[in-house]
Amino acid sequence: MERIHVAVRSRPLSPEDARSSPWRISGNTIAHSAQSSIRFEFDRIFGQECRTSEVYETRTKHIVDSVVQGFNGTVFAYGQTNSGKTYTMRGSANEPGIIPLAVHDLFQRIEEHMDREFLVRMSYMEIYNEEINDLLVPEHRKLQIHESSEKGIFVAGLREEIVTCAEQVMDFMSFGESHRHIGETNMNLYSSRSHTIFRMVIESREKGDDNEAEDSCDAVRVSVLNLVDLAGSERAAKTGAEGVRLKEGSHINKSLMILGTVIKKLSEGIEGQGGHVPYRDSKLTRILQPALGGNSNTAIICNITLAQVHADETKSSLQFASRALRVTNCACVNEILTDAALLKRQRKEIEELRAKLRNSQSDHWGEEILNLRNTLLQSELEKERIALELEEEKKAKEQRDKRLIEQAKKIENLSSLVLNSERDDRSIAFSKDKRRVTWCPGPKARQFGIEVLGPVEEGPTSSTVRNERNMGMPPHFEELMQGSYASNDEPCANACSPSDMAKYTEDVSLPDSHALLHVTNRRKTNTMKKSDQEQFGGTAGELIIPEDAHDGNNALQSQECTVPCVVSSLSARESEAILVIKQLQDQIKLLEAEKSSIQTNLDDVLELATQQKTSFNEKYEKLQQNALAAQEQAKVANEKLSTLSATIKSNQEVAYGFLSNVLMETEGINLGMHQLRNSVESALSFIDELSQNLLMMAQGILEVKHSAHEDIRQFGSMVRDYEKLSACLMKKVCKLETEKKLLEEQSQDQQNEIDKLKSNLASCEKDIDDCTLQHELEKEGILSELLNLQKEVLTLSSSSLMKEKESIRKELDRTKTKLRETETKLKNSVQEKIKLQSEKAEAHKEVKKLKSQRTLLERDLRKRDSATVDKRHELNSTPQELAGVFDQAVQMQEEYQKLEMHVFDMEAEISSLQEALKTSVAEKDEALSKVELMTSELEDLANKLNSAELERNSLSDEIALLTKRSNSSESTLKRLEASLNSVSREKEDMGMQLTDALLDMESERSIWAAKKKEYLEASQRLNTCLDENRKLSEDLIKVRQELASCREQCRTPEEKLAHSLESNMNEKGIKFCEACKGSDQFVEKGRTIDGAVGEKELQKQLLMITEERNSLLSETQQMRLIVNEAEVLKENCDRKASALYITNHKLTH
Template sequence: MERIHVSVRARPLSPEDAKNSPWRISGNSIFLPNQTSCKFEFDRVFEEKCKTAEVYLARTKDLVAAAVRGFNGTVFAYGQTSSGKTHTMRGSASEPGVIPLAVYDLFKTIHEEVDREFLLRMSYMEIYNEEINDLLAPEHRKLQIHESIERGIFVAGLREEIVASTEQVLGLMEFGESHRHIGETNMNVYSSRSHTIFRMIIESREKNEDADSDNTCDAVRVSVLNLVDLAGSERAAKTGAEGVRLKEGSHINKSLMTLGTVIKKLSEGVESQGGHVPYRDSKLTRILQPALGGNANTAIICNITLAQTHADETKSSLQFASRALHVTNCVHVNEILTDAALLKRQKKEIEELRAKLLDSHSEHLEEEILSLRNALLKAELERERMALELEEEKKAQGERERRLQEQAKKIENLSSMVLCSNKNENHDIYKKEKRRETWCPGKLSRETTYELNSKDEEKSLVKPGRVECFSGPLLPFEELDEAGAVESCKEEEHNKNDLQEDFIFPNPLALLHVTSRRKLPTRKKSLPIVENSELEEIQAEYEDLLIKFETERIMSEIQLDYLRSRLVEADLSQEEKFKESFAENKTCKAHGCASDKLSESEAILVIKQLQEKITVLEMEKSSSQQNLDCVIELATEQTISAKEKYDEVPSFNVLCFELYLP
């Protein structure tokens, strides 16, 4: 990828215009001092005193050398009218322009190339009022543009002269200039009224010293060098154009505007994104299409004038040039290669490779080839060894799977035999004597003491009493509903938490004992066959339920006893306090104590306070009694519900007890 090379050349000013010029040049940048946004950077900026040869050496010389090697090249001058474009491209007798200098360098480079043969052709055309005219054949007018795969974009009917010297080329160019449309305006005496394209077609191929061989078989390079002198953009008010000159100016401005649009879209990457670029809106952009974003090395020489009166036109030209900096071309050698030339080239490459093999490094190459063969052989042997190991591993895996299947079959047979034996044993289970351990409640022979903390730190021992409540027979484990038991336990726990705010209940653990006994033999009955493991699980579950039931019942009895003792103590303590206070008051009144002289009103007040305390204590006693009644009622309801469940399912209970009878 090659970027378009852009350089700016300023036309010399008169002393008066130089004083009033608003533009400043610093290095390769040009700007307006009062406007920071109007600053432009380019590849090269040439001031007024520079020569055309310096402009040519900046980039055009390299493009000419590349064209000899087979790369397309295009150079064109852009700018407003009277800015010095024609002077830059054509020059004069004392100072040759870009076109003559390029022709001199072209023939000089060709003479230095001794290994190739060249054929040069020249054409010269102008675009006047959007019509293509042949300047070398003035009778050829209004030519058409065509496109083909072999030639690309070309002008049909355009005369191409074969040239062999610089003088011949310059003579033909002078002949074409004599037929170019030139007019006079207010801004320029010799104003170009058309765009001119000077084209050099360079064909070359390698020389073949063998006279007997066919030279047509070689590959041919074909490159095109375009040197374009554009007409300048103009304003009718400044040029004073009328009639034909006004029509010429409108066509010139239209083609230049299309060129600016194409450059803008190419700089924005529209073509790479699949967008439309209007090359066909103007014949100038259509002919220069390979040079704009195509296969060509391109250079633009932007000619400007720094005078105050042309500040707007100068700014527009600089904006066009700055956008052109962002346009890139894909350049490659243009080579026409026939089948015969391709075969010849491949044959030549084969001969070169064969010569390299026969060179002094051939022994080293043979050793390297031998080592590579040995490495390949080792790799093959290793691959075969790994294949054998993999085959053996597969066989071993198959043998292991076969053994596992045999073991699985044996285990299945043994399991079926064990199951049959278990069934036979279950038929005779009632013939054997069974020994059973059961959990049952024992007598409470332990007295529990409670410590009561008071202000006077007095300790008392209270013996709990038995609460008379309903205690039916023990229920079978199958009828005890675990969900109901859990809910009742939660309600009792809640009641206990309300009652245990000021004291701690004694631990009722270890209140049960285990009894073991032998049961007497009884009459055998026909019972369903039950597995040994299932009987053990049922027995363990029944015993756990019995323990939970007895523990909860004993806890409720202990709590009731403790609450009753606390109520009795509370009544006694309140009566004692009342008696003591009454005795003290009576004693004081009898002895007439001077220090405690109480009046009647004060005695009445004390009596009222004591009566209120008695009332509060009675209320507390009644609330405690209610809580106790609730706890007793709850325990009674639970016992009754359990008894009802027991009565509903008597058959399973009888069955379980009969299973354990010997």
């Protein structure tokens, strides 16, 4: 809560008024000498000899400072008419007033606040007869007041100009003052007839670099500075106001009376009690509502005169000021906060609190280091657990390999069993008798089955075979076993029962692999004929019964008949068995090749595993070193907290980074475990995938190398292109500078020509004024002559002259009508002259506006050039400092993107400025067209003057006829003749003068035509210059397009590089994880298979891999350097393009 500051300033008095003054000033109190009860005390009272700068320093300067900080401020001058209000606010050339001092001080304060960026807008309005007019745009009249939650109370349609310096503000101020309503009264020669409000809106926000963009807050401060020059209260008896002045005075007194009632209500505290304050009764109080008891720092300067004549007005002004002292305002910072800005501010506060906590808890760094060590130990324990799980999975795989070997042995035993059964069948067939043998009953078959299967011993292999059959086998061997089982079941179906056959297949021992040469293929028995099967079954049945071999020769004969069939079927089976054996041998070879590939993959896996172990050891050592360094830094931080806090934070971030890497590695190992569990079921497919991945790795490395070489070549060509472009641009810049100098010289010549034309116009206007005066004098002479003629005509009483009188009267009527027409024409010419003068003044104002806009644009361009130079230095320094850190390089890329966005914004602003320039050029063309119209109108006026002169000549002829007629009249008309002769002589003199004037006009016309030709030539030169500028702008656009294409060409290899690097890194990471998995699985197996592989070979392979890795890293660094160089070249091209744009803007200006 802060009350309104009130200061009183008295106007200097003459010595007589000072002697008779009833007021006495002592310090900050003023009292009436005659009435002791009339006594007032204020914050400050200034005497008659004080300067305006002292008034400004007391309170207004503080208000301007607070406005820069975000508070609203209002300063207005109050008092009666002719008390010095406008002088206090506006000042003079020798002593500037409150407004110029505040404007200059405001911009000085803005320059001092380097940490914030500002946007300043100004508006200037007047309240004339309770109507709001825009003084910057005189066409905007009768504006309305609106209110909204965002803007508050504002005037709709009021022009707000963006300003960058105090000089520009003062130019706008002088332009507005030229349109203010000022009148003359008995008390003041230049009396303000309206209230004026000069308003400046200041927007500001924190200026943060790209690195500090996240830390800065996006809150925007919006403050308003109102500088009000009130019209003075007046009495009609003293001012002598009448008509319009009386109406203006009544509106001024009404608005000031409402202002006084508002101040009175606020001083009495009615608003706080819920009462009504009549802000809406006047537009002045409505606009100044925030400054009266609202959100603003307000100061009132009460201007008074201490003369005896104005004692009552002074008393009422002091009473108003004393009431204003009791009014309080609630000023606060006006900030526009978005949700994002609030979040940023809260984050900033949280970070500050955390920093304080860290500073206060600096003694606990040792505990944090211990926690880090514990987390590292936990990660190592997790690694050991993962290694144990891998060993268990290796053991399970070894057991499965053993089962596969046992299944192979079973296959061999089965093949040997088949061979033994064929030999037994042949021996039985030769030993049997030739008599017919019938099928043996069940008991004998059982005994035979027992005898045949008896020699096979049941050992441990049978049990293992049963278990393994239940567990299942790989797909290739299962198919073979199914085929063998199917072929065994068909021929034995007639010989034994299913239960006996199951016992037979379970209890047999398998033969060697060489015995498979005599195995028959039993898969194709289904394709044999039924008769062959029956014969085979019969022979088998007869062969199975050895006990009946002694029964007779009939059985032997039947056997001899069946033997050829059996032999043919056996030969077919042998051929099929050979094919199967070959297929099995091929599969064995494939398995051996797979073993060799697995061995090579195992070697690679071992190498990768050793690399991983070494990398883990190195990382662990680095973590230990970092932990030790962190301890040392913590000890040093206890001594120097302020200086080494940043280093501790960096070490902590490094430790967190290492921990995150360790956690990522553990997660990768866990994922590898899950993948291993899934891949153990298909070991062979996993090994094939490993080999394919290794091949893909080699191909990818080769492709990366090729692409890197191609990119290097492309970058070299691009660098050459950039150099060529830079040389071309420098040449164009030189050309543009020379053209700029030529254009400046031409513009100076044109300015000189314009000055000459202005002087010619002034001379023409003077001539026109002289002509108008001569016409008026002639008109008066003609009127006097006509009056004399009328008197003389009345004196004529003879009847012979009646007709002549009537004719003379008619001629007089005609001359009167012609005179009226000439008067109307003269009035029209005068009005047109006034219009031309007003248009000339507007043209001057437009020229001033264009000049101010040009200065503004030049300053903006200079500021942007300085900003680009600063950013260029920043960009040159940051790559040198952050060359080795990849994360900071990513940040630099983001900053570069932001800079590109900023460049695009700058280009958009430049295009908008170009459009503004085009509009200004169009306005200039319009002004030129107006000048041409004015010249044409002047020519029309000259023609009209010629026609008037011709009419005057005709009138002189008619008067001469009248004189002739009067000469033929009586002696009484001799006087008329003498007078007419004198009139005719005077007319001749006038005619001579008119001819001289016409000759002068014709000479001036010739001069004007020559100047017009020169002006047209200058306009043509301007058009050629504009065409050249357009061509230059088109060339710039083309250069920009080429730059954009070059950027796209640079981006494509950069994206390719980034993509290839990411893909290679991902592939390497995936393959590294897979290699780790495979290494953990096959370490023991590789040791058993290749015990002869020594540690030296592994070390050599590791060295080769490390060399390849280092070469790839060096190539990637080279590519990054090339990318950085390309970015520097891009920036140089962008700078040159911006310089070309600046020169183009200057040339267009």
